[in-house]
Amino acid sequence: MDTGFIGKKSSAAGGWGALKSCGKQLLNSGSPLSGARAMLKANQPDGFDCPGCAWGDPEHGSSFEFCENGVKAVSWEATEKRATPAFFAAHTVSELRRQSDYELELNGRLTHPMRYDAASDRYLPVTWQDAFAEIGDILKGFDSPDRAEFYTSGRASNEAAFLYQLFVRAYGTNNFPDCSNMCHEASGVALRQSIGVGKGTVLLEDFEKADAIFVIGQNPGTNHPRMLGDLRRAAVRGAQIVVFNPVKERGLERFSDPQDKLQMLRGGATDIASDYLQPQLGGDMAAVRGMSKAVLAAEAAAVAAGRPSVLDHAFIAEHCEGFDAYLAAVEATSWDEIISQSGLTREAIERAADVYMQAERVICTWAMGITQHLHSVATIREISNFMFLRGNVGKPGAGLCPVRGHSNVQGDRTVGINEKPPAAFLDALEKEFGFAVPRANGHNVIAAIGAMLDGSAQAFIGLGGNFARATPDSALVEQALRKLKLTVHVATKPNHSHLMPGDVSFILPCLGRTEIDLNSAGNSQLVSVEDSMSMVHGSAGINRPASPHLLSEVAIVAGMAASTVGSDMINWAALADDYDLIRKHIEATIPGFEDFNARLRKPRGFHLRNTAAHREWVTPTGKASFSDIALPSETVNQAALKRHDHFALQTFRSHDQYNTTVYGLDDRYRGVYGERQVIFMHPDDVKALSAKAGERVDVVCEYTDGIARVASDFRLVPYDIPRGSIAGYYPELNVLVPIGSAGEESDTPTSKSVMVSVRRREAA
Incomplete structure (x- = not known):
């Protein structure tokens, strides 16, 4: 069996592997000098905003931020190759x-x-x-x-x-x-219901103050690598970082910062996650409900023993509504239900809850691992509930942080x-x-x-x-x-x-983001973008346009x-x-854009005021809203586990990819090289199919609308992922995502929970 496509995974995200990858990308673009020159102006006050992702830039802006994704995006745009008539x-x-x-x-x-x-x-x-x-x-x-x-x-x-x-x-x-309809629509819907504004409440500087950071359904190493620098700095100063992700992702385990000269010289890396929990696909809501259940049990024990309260009762009383109904919903949710749906042990969930209770300031971040499920809105409401319990919205070093994709x-x-x-x-x-x-x-x-x-x-x-x-x-x-x-x-x-x-x-x-945009008077035009922290930045290209006809x-x-x-x-x-x-x-x-032209031209731009960050709740009741939504009756993963050849599929990016743009055919953080048609599967599930690593399979969508959907000829890759869950790259696997399966209230495609069967090609 040919398994030559499987190689060694990077020991840590970033590091020399990132530098080598960037050098390769710049050389392949055919314009390494212009690409390198452009990168020196990325995210700088007199340059352009990086087209790579929507992660925030440091407000103080004193140094160039290295990012592998940014280099790939810029060199991809600055290529000398032309698709002419x-x-x-x-x-x-x-x-x-x-x-x-x-x-x-x-x-x-x-x-x-x-x-x-x-x-x-x-x-x-x-x-x-x-x-x-x-x-x-x-x-x-x-x-x-x-x-x-x-x-x-x-x-x-x-x-x-x-x-x-x-x-x-x-x-x-x-x-x-x-494109919002396909990624963070659920975040906007849920946050408007919970806090009155469909955006995150944190600034980048809050990551410098947080005692604990919960990273749920997110892979920063591939999707927004600059975030790893902020997580690393948080870990170094002692903040606890709790990760919930079905797939073991290298960037959330260890990171070697290319900007840290000493770490690069020594070949070292920083451990990122203090706790790494791997829920089943779709099990995040149950996991968060379990943490809330543990927090409420600790509160009851503290009250009974005469110890200080675990909950922030002052915040709940002044700023929240629906708390009693939420208490009843948590009480009605059994630990058996939580364990079955999350795929996690009670001990692991309670340990994560302890991290939360010991921290005065907590940030919770998430991405499309949360938003592309049937019950995504309910899950984000549950995350908000969890954060309300100890007043972790609207104070420095704490808050809700959905991390967007495109810039x-x-x-x-x-x-x-x-x-x-x-x-x-x-x-x-x-x-x-x-x-x-x-x-x-x-x-x-x-x-x-x-x-x-x-x-x-x-x-x-x-x-x-x-x-x-x-x-x-x-x-x-x-x-x-x-x-x-x-x-x-x-x-x-x-x-x-x-x-x-x-x-x-x-x-x-x-024109691309990196290119000079001249008006009729020959003056360079400035545009603006807004990042995930609601910072509005100016952006002016520096490269000569690829064609005079653009x-x-x-x-x-x-x-x-x-x-x-x-x-x-x-x-x-x-x-x-x-x-x-x-x-x-x-x-x-x-609203919020007063004196727009003047403020845009200041270094680092300006912040669009977030009412919830100031504990002003633009909701029907004027308060933050607890949700008492029950857990799903059954997740796709639970249903899949009942049949040996059925699985819950999630699609995601490879490391050489940004959205639908594929920069290369390697995924070094997952140890896959020169191949994109792969399916990541738990080793025991591979054995249960009587298959072997590297064997080729067909993946069949099991949605019940009568339409045949098949992704043919994919290689099996044994991987650290929960049983019953599998994963692979989009856009190759988008053929399996049924248009009729969309998130409740959000209408977002359920690309992280597709019921499929896997068939060995010899038996097809």
Whole structure:
């Protein structure tokens, strides 16, 4: 059996392995000097905001922050390779479709606007004017604006996103399927219910003060490596770090900081997790409920013995409602239920609860390991409950911290990319611009795909991203896109979404975050982004554009808007030529952006005030809200354990990947090299299938809607993961994620809890 793809895992995250990987990435880009020069300006006051992730930057900003993801993102964008009209002339769309995601983006940066020609099955060059005119004519020709879907990727700046939502609402719809719908929608929904604001409450400096940090359903080493520096510093000063993750992830075990010269010279590393718990997939809510049960038992024991209270009764009495109902819900939840659903021992859960009780200041962070389940909203409500017990919201060194993925996914939502817009925001738009905005809720991602499939949607406009590969049910989404009258993709490189053309299809190439964006006067334009800590930063590119034919995202949006809705009410060209004007409109319509232009130009930008961080609760009762939701009756993992060949599947990233962008074929933190079609499985589950490491299998979705979903020819990798749970990379496994399975209240695809069966190929 060939198992040559399995190699040695890194002994620690970061370290020399990260430096070697960065050097390799810079060399492979074909422009190592410009890439290295660009990295020195990443996250600096006079440079650009790193496009790699949404982790916060130090407010004091005194030093360059090394990040492997950032190097990969910057060198990927700064490549010397070009996908010119000659490239498209040499390849039909059908030929390009056979390339992998990795191979396709290796062709380099797009250089010209292109229009699909069905007769030759090729993309041909088109002028910007002709592209905008045809897009506008088609959009104006629909019998309703709701026929079009307007997608946004989290890479778009605040200025581009605000102008985009303005264009779309002037056109007449709230159809804003957004990347948030596929990742942290549950966080926004749950936190608005719990604390009145759908964002985290902590600043980066709070990590310097926390006594304990709970990291739940998150893998910083691969997804936001700069966070590991903050966790390492916390561990060094004695903070306890408790991890809940079904998969043993190297970055949460040990980290060697490339910025620590002494540690690098000695080849050392810092232990990160003081406790590492591996719940079954979907078992996090039960684990957190178990910790609360242990805290409440300790409170009862303290009261009985006359010792000081464990709970923060003053916080609960003054700031919370629903506490008694929550007590009853916890009391009604048995330890047997908690142990069965979490897959953890009572002793392990109680030990984690002890860490919580011994700490005065606690931060809880989470990511998509929590948000992509049926019961994600309920789980995040439970995390909030847990944090309320000892008043760990709204004080220094403590708080709730959902960690977003893409660099401006939070900012896009702040400036209006929302299919369910608040009435106050719509009122402000009408007052500022003088036109009646649409009031009916629009489509999120799931609804947009459904509308494209049933024919009620006839156009798709994508502001960045790779919609076809990021979404669930890959085969159905391809069908949906190819049924449309119009598809438009604003992009920097070719990707698979471009290869699913509708009747009329355009690829519109845009400037990257690292590139200089000049206005008509020859002045460099500044854009802004918002990170996971609600810090708004300025960003100005420093590299020469990949092509003189590129336009900024703002200019492309303005061009489509002018051709579609005209310029009588809004001077789109003026806004595209001076982003300060866009920011003045943001300031006039969105609270928190007062004096936007001046504050943006200060080093490190400014913070958008979070009411919950100040213990001001914008909820119906004016208080933080405990939730008394019961645990799920059964998780997918519990159901899977009842059958020997059924498993609960989660999709995740490899280490050489960011979202749908694949930088390489290695995953050194998990010991996999040169291979992406792999399934990570507990060794005993491999044996139970009568299989061996490296054997190839087919994975079959067991969702009960009658649609066959199969991921064929994947290698088995024995791994430290709970029995009944398996894992593998997206987008390759997105074909198994059914569009009909979405989170309760959030409508987020359940990519972390898919019921599947695994079949050896010899038996297939």
